[in-house]
Amino acid sequence: MITLEQVSKTFTARSGQVRALDDVSLHVEPGEIYGVIGRSGAGKSTLIRAVNMLERPDSGTVTVDGVELTGLDGAQLRRARQRIGMIFQQFNLLESRTVRGNVELALEIAGVDRAARRTRSAEILELVGLTDRAGARVFELSGGQKQRVGIARALAGNPKVLLSDEATSALDPETTASILGLLRRLNEDLGLTILLITHEMDVVKSLCDSAALMRDGRIVESGRLDDIVVRGESLMSPDLFPLGELPDARGTTIIEITFVGLASEEPVISRLARTHELDVSLLGAAIETIHGRQTGRTRLELTGSAAQVDAAVADLRGQGLTVARVREAR
Ligand SMILES: Nc1ncnc2c1ncn2[C@@H]1O[C@H](COP(=O)(O)OP(=O)(O)OP(=O)(O)O)[C@@H](O)[C@H]1O
Numbered sequence: 590m591i592t593l594e595q596v597s598k599t600f601t602a603r604s605g606q607v608r609a610l611d612d613v614s615l616h617v618e619p620g621e622i623y624g625v626i627g628r629s630g631a632g633k634s635t636l637i638r639a640v641n642m643l644e645r646p647d648s649g650t651v652t653v654d655g656v657e658l659t660g661l662d663g664a665q666l667r668r669a670r671q672r673i674g675m676i677f678q679q680f681n682l683l684e685s686r687t688v689r690g691n692v693e694l695a696l697e698i699a700g701v702d703r704a705a706r707r708t709r710s711a712e713i714l715e716l717v718g719l720t721d722r723a724g725a726r727v728f729e730l731s732g733g734q735k736q737r738v739g740i741a742r743a744l745a746g747n748p749k750v751l752l753s754d755e756a757t758s759a760l761d762p763e764t765t766a767s768i769l770g771l772l773r774r775l776n777e778d779l780g781l782t783i784l785l786i787t788h789e790m791d792v793v794k795s796l797c798d799s800a801a802l803m804r805d806g807r808i809v810e811s812g813r814l815d816d817i818v819v820r821g822e823s824l825m826s827p828d829l830f831p832l833g834e835l836p837d838a839r840g841t842t843i844i845e846i847t848f849v850g851l852a853s854e855e856p857v858i859s860r861l862a863r864t865h866e867l868d869v870s871l872l873g874a875a876i877e878t879i880h881g882r883q884t885g886r887t888r889l890e891l892t893g894s895a896a897q898v899d900a901a902v903a904d905l906r907g908q909g910l911t912v913a914r915v916r917e918a919r
Pocket residue numbers: 600601602607608609627628629630631632633634635636788
């Protein structure tokens with residue numbers, strides 16, 4: 590539904606040239622929720638703005654719903670953009686207008702007549718749970734309600750794709766959860782494809798089907814979330830399962846095991862110690878609900894000979910568990 594191929598963008602800042610997007614390729618399937626995560630300055634905003642050509646790439650192609658946007662200009666581009674909704678961290682609403690007035694604005698610009706606008710805004714406000722606030726002014730609303738208006742406005746033209754630029758970053762945790770729940774419902778009920786950028790791993794964990802990690806204008810890891818969590822050496826794992834710093838080196842081997850949909854690591858640990866005559870200590874465990882499944886990562890310290898440790902790791906892998914050797918005994 591969204592494909593970026595080898596997209597690059599360089600800005601000229603006072604301090605010199607900044608390569609905000611460096612050969613970025615990305616593919617979002619129809620109906621998917623795709624999250625791009627990264628620190629401030631990684632290039633996330635430039636990436637999402639490139640998808641609807643708010644930021645025109647220097648090179649590469651952007652295709653949305655079969656239309657190559659990088660090849661369009663003027664009226665063609667405006668038409669194609671109507672199929673792409675966007676929501677923002679600061680909502681970007683017109684404060685002086687009513688809720689309904691904000692939702693109808695894009696339809697007014699698109700030349701939709703008054704009666705059709707009214708019908709459509711009523712429909713969409715019901716979808717986001719704001720029917721009883723239709724006549725309220727924007728400044729009277731809470732942050733969560735404002736974002737619901739933002740979502741309703743973005744969906745008024747019936748887009749296939751919704752772009753979300755840090756849509757929950759200005760909201761408290763409870764309101765964030767309700768907005769993420771709404772996005773999930775719209776994805777399921779309307780088949781809406783969602784591409785979002787965020788610096789919060791919790792947003793990715795609770796909402797996304799797939800994710801990409803950006804650093805210095807590049808995508809350094811990407812894939813379906815359920816594949817990423819079982820990748821032993823995933824770059825996103827430390828943030829997906831925060832286990833803290835490794836202890837100081839003390840001549841032992843440290844491994845991390847990923848469990849998907851498994852209730853407890855206890856039998857694995859005791860069996861490991863028994864079978865391989867190793868000392869096994871549990872250094873930490875993090876369990877998260879990812880994609881609706883309980884997924885966990887356990888960090889274990891193994892004390893034994895190199896051969897015992899190798900045999901233990903092979904045994905765990907043989908049981909279908911993902912094992913990363915995060916520190917070798919020296
Ligand atoms: N219009 C611009 N002119 C000059 N430099 C820019 C411009 N827009 C972005 N940059 C630079 O490009 C790099 C990527 O910025 P971008 O805003 O895409 O990152 P980000 O990951 O979205 O960060 P944040 O979360 O802080 O917005 C940064 O170094 C930024 O300073």
